[in-house]
Amino acid sequence: MSIEQAASHMIGATSAASTGSGILWLIPFLPFFGFLINGLTGRRLKNTKVVDAIALGSVGISFLLTVYFFFQLLALPENSRSIHQNLWTWFDLGGARVLGGLSTTTVQWAYKFDALSAAMAILVTGAGFLIHLFSTGYMAEERNDGRYYRFMAYMNLFVFSMLNLVLGANILMMFLGWEGVGLCSYLLIGFYFDRDYAAAAGKKAFVTNRVGDFGFMIGFFLLIMLFGNLDFDTMMGMVRGISGMPSITLFGHTAAPTFWFNLIGCCLFVGAIGKSAQIPLYVWLPDAMAGPTPVSALIHAATMVTSGLYMITRLNFIYVLAPGALSLVLFVGALTALFAATMGLAQYDIKKVLAYSTVSQLGFMFMGLGAGAFSAGMFHVFTHAAFKACLFLGSGSVIAACHHEQDMRNMGGLRKYMPWTFASMGLATLAIAGVPPFSGFFSKDEILWKVFEHGWNGQGWFYYLCWGLGMLAAFCTAFYMVRLMAMTFFGEFRGAGNDPFGLTVPSEAHHGGDDDAHGAHGHAAHGDALADAHTNPGLHVHAADDLTDHGHAGQAHGPSEVPWNMWVPVFIFAVLAVVLGFLNLPPSLKGSEHFSKWLEPLLYQAAAAHGGHHAAESIEYWLMGFAIVWALSAMGLAWWMYISDPSWSRAKAFVARFPQLFEWVNAKYYVDEFYDAMVINPIKQLSAQLWSLDNWVIDGMVNGAARFTVMLASASDWFDAKVVDGLVNAVAWGLQQGSMGFKALQSGRVQNYAFVMMLGFLAFAFWKFLA
């Protein structure tokens, strides 16, 4: 089994003792309190500085607490690095029939701080804090229109959900956070909910994630059936026993444990596909750029999209025993990495490039997990969080500096105006492109190396294929990142009517003096702008001509460096992007893999170690060298096309040569249209048909039954009123009439009675004596 070898160098699984703590709950709950305070009172606060203090303070203290617990963890012995807190029993599952036996278990509201969740918590709170800080600058225009508190409250809620996800001690707590970040992504992406495109994007993210969650839920229901338990530690302790069973019967189906592990792994991976934007559910992430840029950075680069990876790493003990599911993870990851990277090549919207880049990088991370190198995948999560957050926030700075211009064709030359942003984004670009010694090189190279190693160990062409896809994706990554930098920061500034090479496109992002929606505008209709650019290449509307009243009084009209609370977070992320790689230097580079060693006690190993099955180090050096040359040539190509040639004539010539190809890539391979045609419209039509079935047949039957009943009832009413009541009344009437006669007879007069008596007597006499 290939995975056993992948896990071979890991130390044995642990179910080590855990240390209790009384204040662990504060880490997730502080941002929650921040959300409550801002959400409930923010509307009435006149001074938005108070909102800042609460939002930033709660996340900041949470970060400090996380660091404190991190050092606590460091002080513990390696195999018992776990701190937990049980807050209360969330609910009692009662007795569940599990594997033929009755299991009673309760679900605890419990938090667990171990090597993996510590790393993730530092990422979430640290990056979260910096992004909050950035938002105080970026969202400045919202401060005055009463929406600011709402934004900050959502951000805090997001951090709470994400912390719940990573700190939860059982899979249900994780699912709570999982759904929480889904909700927050909906709220934040649709923050400008009065714009149709933003509302639609929020809806799209939410619905797409629900599709994935369906798989996730089936997966963890199966986990309950298999383990009778949801607690991560308990499951990890039980897994060896379950994997040793000859066969397992669930729902009347008997199969080997590997079958069930594969099934669970695939179901859970469907959830990860939704949350972490892999093929085929990645479509929500590019659209999610409709939200404010800090949201893109927080949700779509650093935290939420990594939850799928975190989940798989957390449940590595399942995946190690599920080779089929792991192969699926690897293949989907590789395919997504390449597919999304090619789409990044042909985008003009600066945030869209980064969005596809995120999808692609997530593909890389899944490749790492799929190769059984969980620590390599998680390592890429961390380096990627740093450089992608830097790039996203940097692009936010650029967008803010260019007055909400997002089309890179209308930027250019910004390196002179915003040196800090340029330097930071430059470092992050080198990191993501895979240039040593920046962090991205180490993490990406490790992933590709692990995949290659499987192939080298004779486990089939499949691994070579995935490795090849990954290398192509890495080439595209280096290319489109340099393209982005070139279009944004090099050449001449193309705004404000300055357009020597005819490269700008009309932008609908500007509304001059209308002050109703700064910050809310600017994301709409870029597709239209692109379409215009294709049909009317000669049409130039100079973006800044009508910006005389833009709320930036006292500033020159060109772009300028953003305030400190915006570039400082960007710069910090850039520094991290540079140095993080050294956390996990491989042994072949005289490093000691601190990060992998840190995670090792949490990683389950299926079988005893197979030492010596590693590929030779010389191969690793060769591969490393190849990767460096590969990345540099991609960057050189981009440099040659976009920087050494400011009119981009070479790029244009290429596009002119293959117009169809460019159209296809620019339109993202028409995947959205494909989904519309193949999935959404059929569902709509089916719904319409079901509706008409419902409307005409079901409702008709119901209404017909109602009408029939009404008719029956009125007939019955008529019969009752006329016949039954008639008989009763007729009897009463007859009796009444009869009684009238008798009543008249009973006059009360003695003489009448005597007269009658005498008549009777006479009649008797007549009959007796005379007749």
Added chain:
Amino acid sequence: MVSMNAVLLISFLLWSVGVAGVLIRRNALVILMCVELMLNAANLNFIAFARQSGTVHGQAIALLVMGFAAAEVAVGLALVVALYRRKGNIQVDEINLLKG
């Protein structure tokens, strides 16, 4: 010797006067007196038939009827007096308490 038929005719007339009085008159006292007339008509028949047959049975029953009549008048007059005290008159058509 008065013939039997004449006696019977007298008796019949007497009884008819009595019946007419009972049925027609409204004064309770007069009605009582008419009842006496009818009783006497009956007595007259008894006596006539007793003499015709030469036995005393009829005479005896006539005496008995007189006794009954005396008792009846005693009770009837008591009722009439009580009625007068209660209602203030003794007109029988005013006394219709048994009317349905």
